[in-house]
Amino acid sequence: MIEGSRRERLRAQTAREIKETAMALLAEGGPGAVTLRAIGRRMGMTAGALYGYYATRDDLLTALIDDVYTGLMDEIDRACGVLPADDAAGRLMAWAQTFRGWATANPEGFRLVYGEPVPDYRPPPGGPAPEAERRACAGLVSLVAAAWPYAAGRQRDGGYDWGDFGPGLADEVRASHPELPPAAVAVALRVWGRMHGLVALEVHGHLRAQARHPEKLYREEILDLIASLGLVVGE
Template identity: 60%
Template structure:
């Protein structure tokens, strides 16, 4: 009986924690990232301020957890879609990752904004928080896509300028060289360009800039990624 009681309390705690995070994103949707506060969430939930602080000691703790959860969810969506495509199909894996990330962003617009767009006033992310781990995981995923495409892309893009490791931040260089020791600096630059093309139209769509321009943003995005893949000398 005691174990059942503990288990029930643990489940209730997880449910309450999830509800807190859901309301935080609702507050952000209604009033921007500055609207997220523990006291406002407590009011929405009918909790006392003291009770909500037993779940998250500070607003920044909540934001850190939110970013970690959301970023991990996004990366898992990309990885799952990528891994459903054979490793020999480099172009198909790029398309799968891109489409999955867009679908995730459309399903989680506030999450996308929290990760990639709107800064939370006064928030300073920890150096080794869960968001950082998810960011490195996303970086590894994108680097892996480029690594698989690199032999073909290198031959196809012979006019790219020379890059040196000094062109990039030390932390990024260390991560890239540890995960993919055979990739040159030019591949890291290409990874950034691939990321930019994947996220450019996605960001415009999430922030509503495409709404008055096209009734079919999915096709425009698909064509952009297909053009990206072709520019690397790959096929679908």
């Protein structure tokens, strides 16, 4: 039993080291640098030995994306969870600030989840991190649902119907928030786009010459977003 536990700990430690090495390669050389051969060379293992942990490079990338995305959502849930459920403005700001802080501290993780697809990567059916993606969509929709009594009169209808959205998202929203119209789902996706836009420019280095304090730009963008929903962040 003791020997088995020790073997399991060593295996878990090696699996973590494989992931850490893959992330280091990603940071140094981009997605194309992540190969089992390169990981094995850096760790002093043969590619064959790595197959005992991950059958293919795609399996490893799927595990990495799931870890990274889940870690992000855990941070966001903690930041939002300390605020009252009806404080939609505060939670939106907490979500946005946590997202930016995570992305700027972990640019390689941001690029892995939100950057260009890894060359020749074939994700599994349902995507590489379906539960984390579901949490992100559900969380943003819940924030918009809390804001909707104030936001509805400020938003264009846009002529949306449920067929404009993926069936998984549409079905979940209709089950969890039956009072919301399709236009609210469009608002949730637009909220995500505005939260993401300046962060992507910053992480990819496109604001370096233009903005000395990108965090100030980002906060103003999110305050404007919150105001567009008829909300105010409490001071």
